[in-house]
Amino acid sequence: MSKMDRHRSWSQETLRIIADNPGRRAQELADLLGREKEPLKVGIRKLKGLGLTLSLEVGYRISPRGAAYLRLIEGPGRKR
DSSP, rough: OOTTTTSOOHHHHHHHHHHHHHTTTTTHHHHHHHHOOOHHHHHHHHHHHHTTTEOOOOEEEEEHHHHHHHHHHHHHTTTO
């Protein structure tokens, strides 16, 4: 994932916001992150291509693989 995160950890930030807000639309997630909607959607599609997120009828959720990845990179101290 580090190659995708050249300027900042957008992938971890995006996975975390989706994990914490399942079912939210892209515009709502973009607002929470202070980002533009379309670039966020491009990033979410990249994460989906890696099997880390799932598209719902409305919004997104993190996949089991995405949840495992977050646990790995955030470590055991992260409380949800």
